[in-house]
Amino acid sequence: MKPPFRAQKPARRSGAGPAQAPARPAAATPGLAARALAVDGLEQVLRHGAALDDALDADVALDPRDRALAYRILATSLRRIGTLRALIAKLMERGLPKSAPRLESVLLAGATQILFMDVPNHAAVGLCVDLARADRNTAGFAGLVNAVLRRLTREADQLMAGISPDFADTPEWMGQRWIKAYGLETTRAIAAMHKVEPPLDITVKADPALWAERLSGEVLPTGSVRILQAGPVRALPGFAEGEWWVQDAAAALPARLLGDVRGLHVADLCAAPGGKTAQLAAAGAIVTAVDRSSSRLARLKENLERLNLTAHVVAGDAADFTGGPFDAVLLDAPCSATGTLRRHPDIAVSKRPGDLVTLAALQARLIAHAADLLKPGGTLVYSTCSLEPEEGEEQVERLLAARSDLIRAPIVPGEVEGIDPFITPQGDMRTLPCHWMRGEAERSGLDGFFAARLKRKA
Numbered sequence: 293m294k295p296p297f298r299a300q301k302p303a304r305r306s307g308a309g310p311a312q313a314p315a316r317p318a319a320a321t322p323g324l325a326a327r328a329l330a331v332d333g334l335e336q337v338l339r340h341g342a343a344l345d346d347a348l349d350a351d352v353a354l355d356p357r358d359r360a361l362a363y364r365i366l367a368t369s370l371r372r373i374g375t376l377r378a379l380i381a382k383l384m385e386r387g388l389p390k391s392a393p394r395l396e397s398v399l400l401a402g403a404t405q406i407l408f409m410d411v412p413n414h415a416a417v418g419l420c421v422d423l424a425r426a427d428r429n430t431a432g433f434a435g436l437v438n439a440v441l442r443r444l445t446r447e448a449d450q451l452m453a454g455i456s457p458d459f460a461d462t463p464e465w466m467g468q469r470w471i472k473a474y475g476l477e478t479t480r481a482i483a484a485m486h487k488v489e490p491p492l493d494i495t496v497k498a499d500p501a502l503w504a505e506r507l508s509g510e511v512l513p514t515g516s517v518r519i520l521q522a523g524p525v526r527a528l529p530g531f532a533e534g535e536w537w538v539q540d541a542a543a544a545l546p547a548r549l550l551g552d553v554r555g556l557h558v559a560d561l562c563a564a565p566g567g568k569t570a571q572l573a574a575a576g577a578i579v580t581a582v583d584r585s586s587s588r589l590a591r592l593k594e595n596l597e598r599l600n601l602t603a604h605v606v607a608g609d610a611a612d613f614t615g616g617p618f619d620a621v622l623l624d625a626p627c628s629a630t631g632t633l634r635r636h637p638d639i640a641v642s643k644r645p646g647d648l649v650t651l652a653a654l655q656a657r658l659i660a661h662a663a664d665l666l667k668p669g670g671t672l673v674y675s676t677c678s679l680e681p682e683e684g685e686e687q688v689e690r691l692l693a694a695r696s697d698l699i700r701a702p703i704v705p706g707e708v709e710g711i712d713p714f715i716t717p718q719g720d721m722r723t724l725p726c727h728w729m730r731g732e733a734e735r736s737g738l739d740g741f742f743a744a745r746l747k748r749k750a
């Protein structure tokens with residue numbers, strides 16, 4: 293069969309060299325600047341390895357609603373990138389022209405609006421064609437963009453045939469691993485949750501019911517507050533006053549496994565941007581927060597200042613940290629973060645299987661050192677926001693097998709409000725994105741986290 297649409301001979305093209313900086317489209321066309329920013333963001337993530345949260349250029353002056361729209365186009369494109377790429381491959385049987393930098397991002401942004409957003413098709417197509425035309429990298433392909441996106445508006449259903457509705461957006465290697473760890477049906481449920489924009493979860497200093505009411509949210513079984521349709525976080529009541537901070541409901545659990553920390557010396561290793569430091573400090577611990585990233589530590593300090601909480605902050609490699617000994621240590625180790633794909637869909641394109649090997653070796657080094665920082669009788673909580681057993685269960689089993697001075701202190705039903713469904717037979721905590729189904733997917737789920745509690749023998 294002949295390819296239905298071929299790249300037109302470009303009128304002007306950028307040549308095979310590196311992409312030129314895109315020309316900013318005229319701001320006069322409503323909605324165009326938001327699309328341009330979204331495409332820039334896609335380029336940042338797909339070609340330059342930026343994280344979703346850093347991908348939108350903060351210096352581009354844009355109305356907050358347009359910025360929010362750009363973010364939604366970008367995040368949804370990444371969330372559905374497997375499906376979108378499969379469709380584009382069907383629409384362009386000869387593949388994307390090699391000499392067309394940014395063309396894929398323009399098509400991804402357009403197809404996202406057509407398929408997954410409440411944008412009229414003619415606007416989604418027209419704006420993407422305008423965008424392609426306004427940029428010297430893609431100007432010669434404006435006709436192709438028009439043809440491909442128009443055909444998508446007409447034939448989406450037929451084109452979807454053969455593209456897995458369940459697994460197309462899950463990287464093959466991740467899906468295979470989750471099937472092995474959790475089974476096919478649970479993996480299907482995890483993948484379904486990854487397609488949905490998650491709600492905003494916050495941890496409040498006090499009185500969750502009051503804040504749930506003020507923010508039109510709900511109190512979750514573990515005490516976090518969940519808000520749908522939050523809008524810009526900084527504009528919400530209580531943010532500037534330091535009454536709460538953003539923290540997924542699952543991420544709020546590991547610190548609570550340390551129990552009553554009032555007056556205890558606690559090391560929070562790998563602490564930035566400080567969600568767990570804030571929990572520990574708010575609970576009355578004397579906290580030493582260690583992280584090796586100075587930029588992330590700057591965010592931690594900013595957060596603590598806003599929250600009017602204090603911690604002793606140390607910049608450096610936690611595996612070499614020599615403070616203590618401590619009553620308790622929380623190690624929220626760097627990991628593949630595959631448990632956070634709902635909030636960070638860029639992870640589906642940025643992570644590789646090989647990353648797990650490097651990260652697991654780092655975690656092994658960190659957890660062994662974390663245990664050395666404990667006083668006799670002290671408690672260690674180890675956590676990761678990963679779905680991979682190598683970064684969770686297996687780290688703990690290996691440490692316990694190697695160290696006779698450590699024992700597991702199993703989590704007991706009822707000891708932390710709402711935690712019971714997540715306690716494993718071994719007494720650890722394992723949450724999955726498909727847990728906590730509470731009606732619609734948009735108000736359900738939580739990040740995939742692992743946490744274990746160990747004690748150093750007295």
Ligand SMILES: C[S@@+](CC[C@H](N)C(=O)[O-])C[C@H]1O[C@@H](n2cnc3c(N)ncnc32)[C@H](O)[C@@H]1O
Binds near residue numbers: 585610626
């Ligand atoms: C999962 S994040 C921590 C999130 C944090 N605990 C919170 O609740 O907000 C992992 C952190 O580990 C830090 N990190 C990575 N390797 C490290 C190392 N060797 N020593 C100290 N910090 C490290 C990263 O900079 C990152 O901030």
